[in-house]
Amino acid sequence: METKSEKEREFYVCHKKKLISRESKVSPIMSLYDVSVHEAGLTEMKHFDKAFRNAYISPPWQTSKITHHQRWNPYTIEGGSTLAIAGENFAIVATDTRMSQHEVNIMNREAEKVHDLNKSIILATAGFYGDVLQLRRVLQARLHKYRFDYRADMTVDLCAELLSRNLYYRRFFPYYTGAVLAGKGAVYSYDPIGCIERLAYSSSGAGESMIQPFLDNQVGHFTLGEKADRPKLTIERAIGLAKDAFKMTAEREISTGDSIRVHIAEAGKPIRKEFVKLRED
Numbered sequence: 001m002e003t004k005s006e007k008e009r010e011f012y013v014c015h016k017k018k019l020i021s022r023e024s025k026v027s028p029i030m031s032l033y034d035v036s037v038h039e040a041g042l043t044e045m046k047h048f049d050k051a052f053r054n055a056y057i058s059p060p061w062q063t064s065k066i067t068h069h070q071r072w073n074p075y076t077i078e079g080g081s082t083l084a085i086a087g088e089n090f091a092i093v094a095t096d097t098r099m100s101q102h103e104v105n106i107m108n109r110e111a112e113k114v115h116d117l118n119k120s121i122i123l124a125t126a127g128f129y130g131d132v133l134q135l136r137r138v139l140q141a142r143l144h145k146y147r148f149d150y151r152a153d154m155t156v157d158l159c160a161e162l163l164s165r166n167l168y169y170r171r172f173f174p175y176y177t178g179a180v181l182a183g184k185g186a187v188y189s190y191d192p193i194g195c196i197e198r199l200a201y202s203s204s205g206a207g208e209s210m211i212q213p214f215l216d217n218q219v220g221h222f223t224l225g226e227k228a229d230r231p232k233l234t235i236e237r238a239i240g241l242a243k244d245a246f247k248m249t250a251e252r253e254i255s256t257g258d259s260i261r262v263h264i265a266e267a268g269k270p271i272r273k274e275f276v277k278l279r280e281d
Contacts, residue, residue, distance in 0.1 A: 075128045075176045076101055079255025080113055081207030082124035083245055084182040084189075085219060085238045086200055089267040091182040092235070093122045094242040096207075096250070096278065098258040099129060109258040109280065116271050117143055118153045120183050122263050123163075126205030127177035127192075135175050138166055156183025160196060167194030178204030184267050207249035207256045214245050235266065243276055250278045257281075 078099045085092050099111035114124045115136045123139065125132040142162055146154045154162070160181050167175060167190060174192040180202050181188040189202040201219045203211040217223045218241050221230050231237065242262055250257045262274040 075131075077127065077176075077206075078107070078111070078129045079206045080111070080126040081203065081205035081211060081246070081249055081253070081256045082113065082126050082178065082180050083203045083211055083215070083242050084122075084124060084180045084187045084201060085215070085233070085242065086182060086185055086187040087233050087235060087238060089185055090235045090238070091122070091184055091187060091265045092238050092242055092262060093124045093180065093182045093265075094246060094260055094262045095124050095126070095205075096246060096256045096258060096260055098256060100255045104254070112261075114261050114263050115140075116263065117159065118147075119270060120153065120265055121156050121159050122182045122265055122271065124180045124182070124204075125177045128175075131175040131177050135166070135177060135179065139163060142166075156181070156186050156188075159183070160186070160188040160198075163188075163190065164194045164196040167192065169194075178208070180204055182265065184265050203245075205256075207246075207253045210249050210252060211245045214248065215241070235264065239264065239274070246276075246278060 078101060080098060081096055083094045093114050095113040097108075097110050097113070098106060099108040100106045111129065113126060113132065114122060117123055117136075117139055121143075123136065125135060139159070139162070143154050143159065146158075163179065163181055167179070171193040176192055178192070179190040181190070187199050187202050189197050189199055189204070201215045203215065213223070219233060219238075221228075224230065239262060243260060246256070246260045257278050258280050259278055260274075260276040262276070264272050264274070266272075
């Protein structure tokens with residue numbers, strides 16, 4: 001004859017089986033040992049899941065947890081590189097034509113990043129391509145109004161100041177571009193909020209960290225030895241250096257490639273253009 005404690009135990013086991021069957025969808029025909037093993041497995045899985053989440057949110061090498069938020073970013077980086085070199089009576093500007101996202105998705109192989117604003121001023125930009133196009137439209141409209149009002153083309157010095165003011169005007173929601181402005185004998189470099197600097201040469205974009213040291217060596221001669229040759233910068237040599245810089249960068253930087261557009265502004269001559277193919281992988 002079953003005692004009261006045995007009946008209570010049997011009732012508890014049956015009730016526990018029903019609960020486990022309802023929660024984990026296992027068969028109710030389980031022994032008490034099976035029930036205890038299943039409960040232990042569920043507990044271990046819960047501990048594992050909690051430990052995995054903690055390791056993902058706060059890795060062991062970080063002292064505090066990182067709070068993840070849903071954030072909207074209005075900018076994307078489409079890659080690309082620019083280069084500008086100024087001589088005594090000339091200036092050249094070169095850019096690549098690849099537009100990509102996340103360094104792997106090639107969106108366009110013929111993107112235009114160098115723009116002739118008038119007969120003697122060239123603008124090169126790299127960064128968020130939507131801002132690149134908008135900045136070009138703004139400058140072209142301002143130069144057109146200047147030509148209408150004064151019956152003359154704006155000089156590169158005035159255009160450099162105009163570009164700086166337009167970038168600074170948008171400093172709270174800036175044009176996310178690395179702009180380089182060049183004219184005959186002048187190169188101006190900008191950051192996204194309009195800080196301006198006149199230089200003999202400059203670069204911007206994804207390949208800047210590779211192009212700028214090359215220009216420091218070959219144009220600025222800052223890293224040459226005392227006995228090294230320092231050839232005079234001619235327009236032919238500047239064009240050759242620009243092509244070499246992009247060929248070197250395309251071998252090592254994934255978002256630079258496809259082709260080079262070189263625009264040459266020379267005193268007393270219209271702007272001429274050259275096109276050179278790069279690797280397309």
